[in-house]
Amino acid sequence: MPERPPETALVGEIESPEEEIVEESIEGGLLGQSMEIRAGAVYAGGEGRRRAPGLGFGAWIAVGWMVFIVAIAVMAKTGILTWGDAEESFGSCARKGPIADEGTASGFLLGCDSNGRDMIPRLALGAWTSMLVATGGIILGFFIGGSLGLIAGYFSGRKTKFAAVLAAGFVGGVFGLIIGGVFFAVVIGLDDSLAGIIGVIGGAVLGGVAGYRKGDVDTYLTGVFNVLLSVPAIVLALSLSAFLLGSADEAAKGGGLPPEVVLIIAIGAVTIPLIGRISRASALSWSQREFVLAARAQGAKNGRIMVREVLPNVLPAMFSIALLGIAIAIVAEGALAILGVGVRPPTPSWGNIIALDRGNLFKSPHIVFEASILIFLTVLALNFLGDVVRSRFDVREGGL
Amino acid sequence: MDLAKLIGRRAVQLLVVLIVVSFFTFLLIRLLPGDPTDAIIPFGTNEQKQQLREDLGLEEGFFQQYWDYVSGLAQGDLGHQYSSGRPVSDLVEQSLPVSLQLMIYAQIIALLFAIPFGIFAAYRAGTRSDRALNTSAFALLALPNFVLALLLSYFIGAELKWLPTSGYAPGWLDPIFDPSRTPDIPEHIRYLLLPAITLAVGQIAVYMRLLRSDMIATLQENFITMAKAKGIPNRRILWRHALRPSSLTLLTVAGLNVGTLIGGAIVVEVIFGIPGMGQKIGQAIFSREYVELQSYVVVIAVLFVLINFLIDFLYAVVDPRIRRARATT
Numbered sequence: 001m002p003e004r005p006p007e008t009a010l011v012g013e014i015e016s017p018e019e020e021i022v023e024e025s026i027e028g029g030l031l032g033q034s035m036e037i038r039a040g041a042v043y044a045g046g047e048g049r050r051r052a053p054g055l056g057f058g059a060w061i062a063v064g065w066m067v068f069i070v071a072i073a074v075m076a077k078t079g080i081l082t083w084g085d086a087e088e089s090f091g092s093c094a095r096k097g098p099i100a101d102e103g104t105a106s107g108f109l110l111g112c113d114s115n116g117r118d119m120i121p122r123l124a125l126g127a128w129t130s131m132l133v134a135t136g137g138i139i140l141g142f143f144i145g146g147s148l149g150l151i152a153g154y155f156s157g158r159k160t161k162f163a164a165v166l167a168a169g170f171v172g173g174v175f176g177l178i179i180g181g182v183f184f185a186v187v188i189g190l191d192d193s194l195a196g197i198i199g200v201i202g203g204a205v206l207g208g209v210a211g212y213r214k215g216d217v218d219t220y221l222t223g224v225f226n227v228l229l230s231v232p233a234i235v236l237a238l239s240l241s242a243f244l245l246g247s248a249d250e251a252a253k254g255g256g257l258p259p260e261v262v263l264i265i266a267i268g269a270v271t272i273p274l275i276g277r278i279s280r281a282s283a284l285s286w287s288q289r290e291f292v293l294a295a296r297a298q299g300a301k302n303g304r305i306m307v308r309e310v311l312p313n314v315l316p317a318m319f320s321i322a323l324l325g326i327a328i329a330i331v332a333e334g335a336l337a338i339l340g341v342g343v344r345p346p347t348p349s350w351g352n353i354i355a356l357d358r359g360n361l362f363k364s365p366h367i368v369f370e371a372s373i374l375i376f377l378t379v380l381a382l383n384f385l386g387d388v389v390r391s392r393f394d395v396r397e398g399g400l
Numbered sequence: 401m402d403l404a405k406l407i408g409r410r411a412v413q414l415l416v417v418l419i420v421v422s423f424f425t426f427l428l429i430r431l432l433p434g435d436p437t438d439a440i441i442p443f444g445t446n447e448q449k450q451q452l453r454e455d456l457g458l459e460e461g462f463f464q465q466y467w468d469y470v471s472g473l474a475q476g477d478l479g480h481q482y483s484s485g486r487p488v489s490d491l492v493e494q495s496l497p498v499s500l501q502l503m504i505y506a507q508i509i510a511l512l513f514a515i516p517f518g519i520f521a522a523y524r525a526g527t528r529s530d531r532a533l534n535t536s537a538f539a540l541l542a543l544p545n546f547v548l549a550l551l552l553s554y555f556i557g558a559e560l561k562w563l564p565t566s567g568y569a570p571g572w573l574d575p576i577f578d579p580s581r582t583p584d585i586p587e588h589i590r591y592l593l594l595p596a597i598t599l600a601v602g603q604i605a606v607y608m609r610l611l612r613s614d615m616i617a618t619l620q621e622n623f624i625t626m627a628k629a630k631g632i633p634n635r636r637i638l639w640r641h642a643l644r645p646s647s648l649t650l651l652t653v654a655g656l657n658v659g660t661l662i663g664g665a666i667v668v669e670v671i672f673g674i675p676g677m678g679q680k681i682g683q684a685i686f687s688r689e690y691v692e693l694q695s696y697v698v699v700i701a702v703l704f705v706l707i708n709f710l711i712d713f714l715y716a717v718v719d720p721r722i723r724r725a726r727a728t729t
Binding site: 175178179181182184186192195223226227230231235238240242243246327331334335338339340341354358362368369376380387 | 416419425429466544551670682688693705
């Protein structure tokens with residue numbers, strides 16, 4: 001009888017902390033989109049799934065699709081091959097397309113949007129915007145969340161003064177600012193800036209001392225991740241981008257942040273705690289391996305072990321999560337666009353193509369569906385590749 | 401004792417989250433550059449701007465403003481909508497039950513489909529039908545809910561004309577919040593069916609795969625072999641003996657999924673024109689009602705935290721193993 005795979009352990013059945021690490025999985029999703037994300041150094045793949053020697057047929061199709069989309073996006077953006085002007089309107093073509101009530105217009109294979117703009121260059125440029133925002137956001141999230149998670153996972157159950165003081169000091173500073181600020185300003189009646197400074201310094205010192213004494217950086221970072229995760233991600237992304245875009249619009253009309261940057265920040269911000277927790281789980285399980293112990297026995301410093309021993313092992317799993325993350329972020333861009341906080345027209349993105357012509361769904365469905373199909377296929381390809389990468393680096397399936 | 405410890409930990413966590421969320425939303429309005437009143441009501445009269453300035457307490461110190469804001473929230477004061485002067489708490493009372501009903505239906509539909517599919521896939525693990533179910537679940541996961549919403553409203557709503565694509569009729573929960581609304585259940589279901597299906601589809605895929613893997617493990621337990629040896633029919637073994645021990649993870653995830661559901665509901669409501677919180681948020685963004693938007697964010701975040709708190713508490717009551725695991729981590 002095959003042993004029960006670890007991924008199926010019940011929440012309450014966690015027997016050892018080690019097993020819990022492997023269990024770190026975020027079921028459900030991000031930004032209102034259902035997703036399955038699993039991480040850890042040890043995975044149990046689907047039962048009965050045999051590992052093909054090569055990449056497999058499906059994976060090659062997925063790779064091909066991604067290459068195609070990225071190539072089109074880059075060509076459209078750089079102008080190597082543009083398939084026409086994304087801005088130019090052809091009045092005679094407006095709302096016409098493959099399945100539109102008004103019929104097709106000759107010369108426009110995919111039809112036009114409600115302003116008579118050719119869909120092909122718009123979708124191609126939209127690919128650039130969508131991929132840029134999604135990839136940028138995920139890279140930002142990985143940069144911050146990944147490094148914090150690596151630190152938290154590596155130092156879990158291990159004493160460290162420096163990192164713990166920093167993390168606890170930061171947490172203390174934030175709460176010092178809020179609680180101390182209110183206390184000194186409202187109750188005692190000090191000047192605002194003075195109250196704030198006292199609050200921050202007081203909180204940071206208290207936090208720092210606590211961190212120094214406990215030396216447990218993992219607890220603080222995990223706490224921060226958990227607090228961030230306890231706000232629904234789409235609400236966080238939505239409010240961040242709504243207010244940042246509002247400021248961009250008002251700041252001398254174009255003086256603020258460009259909408260693409262705002263979206264990258266919003267997507268990055270909501271993925272930080274998610275990626276942080278996943279990379280923590282992965283780093284934690286690798287940090288307990290013998291080669292890490294060996295490196296430490298040889299006198300290697302923590303920083304070196306983290307970067308040279310743990311990080312290279314964490315990366316493959318993280319790469320698979322990144323692919324899934326980009327897929328989620330593409331969907332997020334679409335959702336935010338529909339809610340009115342997406343990339344601003346005239347710049348097309350897949351999301352705002354849908355958002356702009358959602359009202360013409362019944363008469364000219366091609367506009368919305370063409371962008372939808374591209375989103376669907378791209379997300380499918382990325383999910384599939386994420387799965388392939390995951391099972392390739394699967395320690396168990398790898399034949400240990 | 402474990403339970404008391406768990407509640408204590410969760411209460412602290414709740415407080416921390418509330419402080420962070422309230423401060424974050426408070427900061428949001430101050431992210432608007434220059435005079436926030438110009439950003440919020442650019443075409444407002446000077447009197448309106450003065451009114452807004454007083455409402456926001458911009459004349460006072462930063463921390464005083466925050467304190468006033470938090471104590472206002474604690475008393476249920478969510479501010480006003482500037483175009484109409486209506487209190488936001490009224491709008492929440494109208495739209496919240498709509499969203500809640502939508503999410504409840506979506507969850508019911510998801511479990512209704514996921515449980516039989518999951519059991520079937522586990523029973524037939526490794527066969528062609530199992531693989532077909534798995535593949536379709538995989539494809540469904542790649543289908544963004546707004547795409548599905550548009551597909552359903554085009555094909556089922558506009559082409560086949562089976563169900564309405566936008567609108568709403570009050571259901572059983574609305575009169576509790578607003579007695580002037582009379583429920584019309586058949587219409588209510590008709591309007592909410594498509595959006596609920598849209599929301600449910602993604603969850604079906606997640607739940608099904610989850611139940612399948614847990615179920616496969618349970619089916620290898622000795623008591624199942626025992627039941628088989630006793631000659632109990634397969635159907636009974638699956639539904640009566642194997643389902644219950646396999647469903648704990650499923651129920652936990654279903655509970656924790658409320659956040660995903662909230663996010664999905666926001667987008668789906670906008671597409672189907674359902675007057676819930678999501679649509680209100682969309683309108684607030686569109687008409688730049690920043691105070692209103694800020695209040696919705698607070699309401700949703702607080703509700704989400706409270707729901708998670710409640711779910712955790714319930715599980716701890718139901719299952720002592722979770723109590724121990726969560727009290728220590």
